[in-house]
Amino acid sequence: MPWTVDTVCRYLAAFRQGRALALLDPGMEPDTLTELIARFEPAGLWQPGIETPAPEGYRHVAHGWIRQASAVAVHPDVALLLTTSGSTGAARMVRLSRQGVLANAAAIVRALDITGAEIAPASLPFYLGYGLSVLNSHLLAGATVVVNAYPVIGPDFWACVDHYGATSFAAVSHTYELLARLRWTPSAHPGLRTMTQSGSRMRPELIAQLVRGIGRSEGRFYLMYGQTEATARMAVLPAHRIGEKCGSVGVAVPGSALSIRIESGEETREPDVVGEVIFRGPGVMMGYADTAADLARGDDSRGVLHTGDIGRFDQEGYLYLEGRLKRIAKLFGQRINLDAVERVAIEAGAEGVTIAVSRNDEAIVLWCEGEAEAARLELISRSVAERLGVNRHGVVARAIDKLPLLRNGKIDYRALVRAAIEDKAPT
Numbered sequence: 001m002p003w004t005v006d007t008v009c010r011y012l013a014a015f016r017q018g019r020a021l022a023l024l025d026p027g028m029e030p031d032t033l034t035e036l037i038a039r040f041e042p043a044g045l046w047q048p049g050i051e052t053p054a055p056e057g058y059r060h061v062a063h064g065w066i067r068q069a070s071a072v073a074v075h076p077d078v079a080l081l082l083t084t085s086g087s088t089g090a091a092r093m094v095r096l097s098r099q100g101v102l103a104n105a106a107a108i109v110r111a112l113d114i115t116g117a118e119i120a121p122a123s124l125p126f127y128l129g130y131g132l133s134v135l136n137s138h139l140l141a142g143a144t145v146v147v148n149a150y151p152v153i154g155p156d157f158w159a160c161v162d163h164y165g166a167t168s169f170a171a172v173s174h175t176y177e178l179l180a181r182l183r184w185t186p187s188a189h190p191g192l193r194t195m196t197q198s199g200s201r202m203r204p205e206l207i208a209q210l211v212r213g214i215g216r217s218e219g220r221f222y223l224m225y226g227q228t229e230a231t232a233r234m235a236v237l238p239a240h241r242i243g244e245k246c247g248s249v250g251v252a253v254p255g256s257a258l259s260i261r262i263e264s265g266e267e268t269r270e271p272d273v274v275g276e277v278i279f280r281g282p283g284v285m286m287g288y289a290d291t292a293a294d295l296a297r298g299d300d301s302r303g304v305l306h307t308g309d310i311g312r313f314d315q316e317g318y319l320y321l322e323g324r325l326k327r328i329a330k331l332f333g334q335r336i337n338l339d340a341v342e343r344v345a346i347e348a349g350a351e352g353v354t355i356a357v358s359r360n361d362e363a364i365v366l367w368c369e370g371e372a373e374a375a376r377l378e379l380i381s382r383s384v385a386e387r388l389g390v391n392r393h394g395v396v397a398r399a400i401d402k403l404p405l406l407r408n409g410k411i412d413y414r415a416l417v418r419a420a421i422e423d424k425a426p427t
Contacts, residue, residue, distance in 0.1 A: 001126040002026040003149045008126075008135070010046065015098070020074045020295070022081035022093060023127040025407055036091065040081075041292040043071035072292040077299070081289065082129060082228050094228050095286040097299070104231035104283035105136035107253035111236040112194065112222060116142035119191070121166045123152050123175075128408045130198050133232035134170050153178050158189065165191040172199035172409040177353055180206055187216040198224040198233060199410055201321070201339070203346065203353070204246050211242055225249035225321065230305050231283035234258070235319055248318040256281025258319055260311060269313055274322060277311040280304050310337070329358035331394050336364065341384065345397075348383035349376070353403060357417045359396075365420035366397040400425045 001007055001023045014021045022042065024033070030052045037045065037055055045064040058065040079098035083091040108114070120138045122145060124131030138145050146164045150157035152175055161169070169192060171179075176197060186192045195214055202223070211221050220239035226232045235258065237250030252258045259267040260275040267278055280303055287300030310322040323339030330336070341356040345366050352370040359365050366384065371377060377397040385395040404412040404426050412426075419426040 003122045003126050003147055005147050008145075008147060011126075012139075015079060015101075018076065018079075018098070020078045020081065023132070024083070025125070025127050027407065032091075037065075039291055040093070040289070040295065041067070041072045043067050073296040075286070075296050075298055078286065078295065080132075081295075082127070082132075084228055084288075093289040093294075095289050095295070095297075096231050097286050100231050100283045100285070101136060102140070103255060103281070104133065104233070104253070105140045107255050107281075107283065108133060108137040108233055108236075109141045110254045111233075112137070112196065114138060114141040114143055118143035118168055118194070119146060119164060119166045120144070120168045120170070121146040121157070121161050121164070122148055123157070123170055124172070125408060129228040129232035130170065130172070130226065133226075153182070161189055162191070167191055168194035168196070170196045170198075173197060173202040174200070174353070174403070174405060174409055174411065176202065176206060176210065180209065186210070186213040186219065190217065193217065193219040194222070195219070196222045196224055198226050201342075207242070207246055223249060225319070227279075227305070227307060229285045229301075229307075230279055230281065231285070234279050234281070234283075234305075234307075237318070241318075245314075245318050248314070248320050251318060252279070252281070253283075256283065258313075260313065261306070269317060271313050271315045271317075274310060274312045276325060277307045277309045277319065277321070278304065279307055329364055330361045331358075331364060331388075332390050334388075334390065336388060336390075338364070341366070341388065341395075344384050344387050345380060348380050348387065350380050350397075355403060355411055355413070355416055357413060357420050359417075359420040363393065364395050365416075366395065367400045367403065367416055367419075367425075368397055369400055369403050371397070372399050398425065 034055050044066045047064045050064055054060045054065040057069060058067055077097045078095050079101055080096040081093040084094060114137055118138060120134055135145055146166060148160050150160060186195060214221050221242060222239050223237040224233050225235040233253060235250045235252050237245055237248055257280045259269055259278045260273050261267050261278050262275040284301050284303045284305045287297060289295055308325050310325060311319050313319055323337040327338040328335055329338055338356040341364055342354055345354040350368050352368060355367045357365050377399060381395045381397040382392055385392045404415040406412050415426045
């Protein structure tokens, strides 16, 4: 699914016709594509110009591959299959229903007050939930989407934004970080009135900088929280509350609800109770699919998503994320939340983006982007270890020129873990 008008039209046509589509990265490795084809046995592959020979059971046609035998059964409610964030080989597919896709788009229209006058450039991959949500919500509102394939970190994209008078811009945290290094400011683009962010946590200093920038044109900046398993966005922090609620991801999108599940299994919305974030709403996936046989399954999730994120509510019911259930290191017998370590590193003086990973539970390695001075790295290591109350050798700060990213713009944690074990920056 590259960003072309033809692709968008085919997507919309399939959605209207009730044909389930799996949206894939056009840059996917041939071996990964072949593995997915073998596991899910689709009726065909649409990728004009593909030169890879068709796998067994398929024939090559002008626009891709066609299955020679009958395709597998797919549940009539399934509209889309998306790969889980960051997945490559052995990817799990998220089964999204037609009703869920439409409900999430409608919720985003309400949460962001999208009108028919909005003009949004394609700034995120089509085949990922966030980018697809931008398209769906704007089309549902009768707004305009500027289809382009320009990289956001480049002059052609911003020339396109200005030429078509784009009014909004959507990006993940790391994209905003890269733009900030280029001294980009939203006020340089007179038409921009709305900016949105979702994905990994954003530095408070950068949030404040962007709020000031869009504020010069009386615009709005929304922080959001989402997962592919919930058809993209689950919560939105209203723009007018961002100053007092910086660090929060907001409240559930209209028509949905959030709660906190504690160790006993009970759920609560009481303030300052930490536990797993539970999301309920019509946008929750029908379930995962690992093989072709799973495509015929009905709704396994029943509108409930156990997010795997740790969070808490404040007194007004605004959600604050504390980390991931699986982002835990066990160091010197202590369980340590790695997301919390990253916040401590910033407090300890790390100025750029800093990512914490566990090195076989023997040490926590901090990858500090753009931090090259050995003395500063040593100071950060000692300060973080002291604040965590662990032996000073348990925290090691390392310099990295540029953090490795997945194709969806998120941090490649697996590459950083491997690099930590090998004790050298990833290339």
